[in-house]
Amino acid sequence: MFVGIDLGSRAIKVAAWQGGNLVDSKIRESGFEPHRQVQEMIEEYQPCSVLATGYGRHLVKEYFDYQVITEIKAHALGIHALLPEATTVVDIGGQDSKVISLNAQGQVVNFQMNDKCAAGTGRFLEIMAASLAYPLGEFGPAALDSDQEVQINSMCTVFAESEVISMKNRGVPRQHIARAVHASVADRIISMLNRVGYGETIAFSGGVANNPCIVEMVRRRLDTVRVIVPENPSIIGALGASIHAQSQGRATE
Amino acid sequence: MNAESFEIKAYPEMWKDLGMDVERFDKMRLMLGEIYRKTYLTQKNRPVKMAYFDDMVAEIHGGRIKEILAAKAEGRPVIGTFCVYIPEEVVLAAGGVCVGLCGGSQGSIPDAEKILPRNICPMVKSAFGFKAGRICPYFQAVDLVYGETTCDAKKKTWEILNDTVPTYVMEIPQMKKQSDRDMWLSEVKEFKAKVEEIAGKEVTVKELTKAVKVMNGKRRALQRLNTLRHSKPTPISGKDVLLVEQIAFYDEPVRFAAQVNELCDELEQRIAAGEAVPSKDAVRIMVAGVPMALPNWKLHNLVEGAGAVIVNEESCIGTRYYKDLMAEDASDMETILTDLTKRYMNIDCSCFTPNNERIDQVLKEFRESQADGIIHYSLQFCHTYNVEEIRIREACNREGIPYMFIESDYSPEDVGQIQTRVEAFLEQISG
Numbered sequence: 001m002f003v004g005i006d007l008g009s010r011a012i013k014v015a016a017w018q019g020g021n022l023v024d025s026k027i028r029e030s031g032f033e034p035h036r037q038v039q040e041m042i043e044e045y046q047p048c049s050v051l052a053t054g055y056g057r058h059l060v061k062e063y064f065d066y067q068v069i070t071e072i073k074a075h076a077l078g079i080h081a082l083l084p085e086a087t088t089v090v091d092i093g094g095q096d097s098k099v100i101s102l103n104a105q106g107q108v109v110n111f112q113m114n115d116k117c118a119a120g121t122g123r124f125l126e127i128m129a130a131s132l133a134y135p136l137g138e139f140g141p142a143a144l145d146s147d148q149e150v151q152i153n154s155m156c157t158v159f160a161e162s163e164v165i166s167m168k169n170r171g172v173p174r175q176h177i178a179r180a181v182h183a184s185v186a187d188r189i190i191s192m193l194n195r196v197g198y199g200e201t202i203a204f205s206g207g208v209a210n211n212p213c214i215v216e217m218v219r220r221r222l223d224t225v226r227v228i229v230p231e232n233p234s235i236i237g238a239l240g241a242s243i244h245a246q247s248q249g250r251a252t253e
Numbered sequence: 254m255n256a257e258s259f260e261i262k263a264y265p266e267m268w269k270d271l272g273m274d275v276e277r278f279d280k281m282r283l284m285l286g287e288i289y290r291k292t293y294l295t296q297k298n299r300p301v302k303m304a305y306f307d308d309m310v311a312e313i314h315g316g317r318i319k320e321i322l323a324a325k326a327e328g329r330p331v332i333g334t335f336c337v338y339i340p341e342e343v344v345l346a347a348g349g350v351c352v353g354l355c356g357g358s359q360g361s362i363p364d365a366e367k368i369l370p371r372n373i374c375p376m377v378k379s380a381f382g383f384k385a386g387r388i389c390p391y392f393q394a395v396d397l398v399y400g401e402t403t404c405d406a407k408k409k410t411w412e413i414l415n416d417t418v419p420t421y422v423m424e425i426p427q428m429k430k431q432s433d434r435d436m437w438l439s440e441v442k443e444f445k446a447k448v449e450e451i452a453g454k455e456v457t458v459k460e461l462t463k464a465v466k467v468m469n470g471k472r473r474a475l476q477r478l479n480t481l482r483h484s485k486p487t488p489i490s491g492k493d494v495l496l497v498e499q500i501a502f503y504d505e506p507v508r509f510a511a512q513v514n515e516l517c518d519e520l521e522q523r524i525a526a527g528e529a530v531p532s533k534d535a536v537r538i539m540v541a542g543v544p545m546a547l548p549n550w551k552l553h554n555l556v557e558g559a560g561a562v563i564v565n566e567e568s569c570i571g572t573r574y575y576k577d578l579m580a581e582d583a584s585d586m587e588t589i590l591t592d593l594t595k596r597y598m599n600i601d602c603s604c605f606t607p608n609n610e611r612i613d614q615v616l617k618e619f620r621e622s623q624a625d626g627i628i629h630y631s632l633q634f635c636h637t638y639n640v641e642e643i644r645i646r647e648a649c650n651r652e653g654i655p656y657m658f659i660e661s662d663y664s665p666e667d668v669g670q671i672q673t674r675v676e677a678f679l680e681q682i683s684g
Binding site for chain 2: 055069070071072073096107108109110111113
């Protein structure tokens, strides 16, 4: 068995890979002392090797001497394993978003990351959902219900929140504001896709892929392209790490 | 050099005489020493001859300042600079000293932001802040700051800086037509007159020819160093070469060239013995773009921390400073000054339009350095390099060169993100 760990900014994900299949996965909030969380999460497994990715990868490298890869490579590997037709990966996580372009072998040929702020990330959506008093799981569906085009102009999370508050106080119904928030994230993804370039099939990964409105908006904006989402998008990074753990194991045998 | 005992030497009496904020500066000295120790002295397998450059860092705020003050006491002009366009030959010929001023650190930026707008180049803010906070001994020691018009932020900041230190501004043309060359020549002549005025003597053909030879010698030594590091595997870390290039801006040029040549002798032995830093199969990265003023080691530290090695700086701190030499055999003043103008006109700063020479130069250095990929590095709000990046990216795409663009400033806040991007870029190159 090969275990991949993705230490993200909001959650830790674990994937167990055996015999060419994903046999188990777990997700937990990052909390404090992520290395201890990791230890608890993987103690039931007897892996041949463990490999880490995500923002916390260097921490567990320090503690447990695991090998590491970046989340960019991990998401590319994870998506390619599940959806080999994907030419481009859109990974939107807690604190950043990435567009990764792949070759036919699933290798990274180009990538782009968002700027160093929360704009266009899962955190942005969380803050806006809280500001509109939506539980996170209802935020996307509510936005899908709206048919009104209002616009948020600011990409900075702090300024966008002020905009949301002022819309609220002008009496704009909250599902319309929710829609505007989602549209601003979708527009940002489209602009990153345009910078990197994309092929015929775009696959989502990362926690924000669970939001149906974001996926739908990207799909509508790119109507000639196939936009697909794997079954459990949050664990793609961990899955990619577990797959790489196996190939590393082979390489050193 | 013993890593544990390394420190930047303190000269509180001298700093006080220079009118510095001694208490604050002493804290900065300790911090710089610590960063240097961690960044440089933990490297494995460094060339022995780097010891001289370690010493130059230890004495950056002491020994070298003493030498400069001694020169000043003899009536020799001391001129501070930020730009490779300063005709150093002219300053040397007048018996003067050129020093690169402080401008590479986050620490002085809050001082600058009390006065300057926040959304301008960090190098300009950092430099201005060092003077405003009285925390750079070089700034305190100079007779004159040489400013130029290579960007709007600098151009307008000189006006404000002139309130606290005499600032001479030389106009740099932005195109390379004949009229621009004529203008540049007349600017060089005016600058020469200004230096002569401070020195209290006229520059002779003999002295200028000697200065040309000194500067050529220094530039040749740096060219030699750069050629040697291009060997595969490379015998020296990118961080160490960057440091030597940074020290080039404040050391005495003849001594510096001799030390660089000694380092090169050692590197030749290392190459013959097949010694590699950091390892034979390390990914080789070429950096292109804006200068990295000391102690801006941010990008080099991240790239080499991830196991790769930097093998070239296409930058004002690197090749743009030393790739061009001057003829040494001219016999009259007009010819020397025309040669000099020609040499400086070859500098392919992004302030020029068009600047296609730079695209060719980047590709040439990529091939010569046997690099595996290019990272274009720009400082925030550096419009000319940030826009010219588009042309560099297009050229790299055309040539199939792995390429990444990083825009950053001096703050540590984006280190995590840049680290991920750098590591992913290295993974992309390794396949």
